[in-house]
Amino acid sequence: MAQLSEDCFAFGGALCPVDKALSLIEEKVQPVVENERVALSQACGRILAQDLVAPFDLPPHANSAVDGYALAFADLSAESETVLPVTGLAAAGHPLARPFVPGEAIRIFTGAAMPEGADTVMMQEDCVVERGFVRLKPGLRKGANRREAGEDVTRGTIALCAGRRLLPADLGLAAALGCRELEVRRALRVALLSNGDELFEPGTPLPAGAIYDSNRHLLKGLLRGLGAAVSDLGILPDREAALREALLSAAGEHDLIVASGGMSSGEEDHMKRAVESCGSLHFWRLAIKPGRPVAMGQVGSVPFLGLPGNPVAVAVTFIVLARPFLFRLAGALAPSPLVFRVRAAFSYRKKKGRREYLRGRLRGEGKGLLADRYPVEGAGILSSIVRSDGLLILDEATTAIDPGEEVDFLPFSEVLW
Ligand code: AMP
Ligand code: MG
DSSP states (O other): OOOOOTTTTOOOSSSBOHHHHHHHHHHHOOOOOOEEEEEGGGOTTOBBOSOEEOSSOBSSSOEESSSEEEEOGGGSOSSSOEEEEEEEEEBTTBOOSSOOOTTOEEEEOTTOBOOTTOOEEEEGGGEEEETTEEEEOSOOOTTTTEEOTTSSBOTTSEEEOTTOBOOHHHHHHHHHTTOSEEEEEOOOEEEEEEEOTTEEOTTSOOOTTOEEOOHHHHHHHHHHHTTOEEEEEEEEOSOHHHHHHHHHHHHTTOSEEEEESSOSTTSOOHHHHHHHHTEEEEEEOBSEETTOOEEEEEETTEEEEEEOSSHHHHHHHIIIIIHHHHHHHTTOOOOOOOOEEEEESSOEEOOTTSEEEEEEEEEEETTEEEEEEOSOOOTTOTHHHHTOOEEEEEOTTOOEEOTTOEEEEEEHHHHOO
């Protein structure tokens, strides 16, 4: 269990810049320490616990990149055609069973081990074969169509580094290096709950004034996508005693508690009082829009992350804060999603001093990508996330964007899965 020291998320400043929040997370959150070995088939999305050092060269042997004829470059004439006898065969998985002799050509297929002494392969499309001989055009480069042993990964070097979140290509590479299992960090156990008397479970009738709980379903998918084992605590009412009971029981067996709703200051404050009664809670007035405030706290020594109620603010604060928090807690390297520069097709005015995230849609045009703002803006418009491509990020110093100016674009595909 990751242990937090007492009241570690205290933040004294008035408005907390995103970068400050991220460095506090890096500083205060201790990663889980337990590891486990899992089969490759179970390792997708998990965090690699130890460097994977290549136990041998990849590929293990020099081999042919094409179907053709393997030969010694020294046997080729530079100016005119060369004719060589075809005296053996090497196919993938079936190397030439005898030593190569200079002066011969070996019929070879893609992936077959290069016969020792043959350094070059001529593609079959560039050869003419006649009665056991092959006629080769001049002009071939020494070493052509030959893949060297170790050209992919060299023996003894790090193929995958500790802290990496394993994705399908990583598993392919691990398999190529002979791994059946990998040492990964234990999956985070995350308790997830929604809070609000207006919330109902999809599939049940909806009373007047009520809405269905969408945040929990959004968050469950995001948390699972990051490899967490999620316990769904359901919808909790706006009642301090019920919240307190749920929090205390969740703290016993989880690494993190994630809640959404009930975090806005000035409202009924049930969640705030509930968390404070069994730990501590701080409203980080993040200098972002949408999304502030986000509450960071602890129930006993288990971290508590209180996200806003509005679904768009949930998505944005998850991307900006919760995701780095989870990476850190899981023992992963800090995430560094790709951000692209695109050209704005809109104008926008904003306050200095806070970072704003606009939902954006991209369209290709001439030399590059143009970004439109999603036309409907509110923090409750969940369909705006579904129908946008990502977030346009306007940093703290920016006050105005006009058409044609460059702006940072973070694709949802980088962060929302
Ligand atoms: P709150 O943070 O509780 O003041 O909620 C802010 C807004 O988000 C209100 O309109 C809530 O109805 C809405 N909201 C809170 N929780 C959820 C949820 N789990 N799913 C959908 N909307 C929610
Ligand atoms: Mg509420």
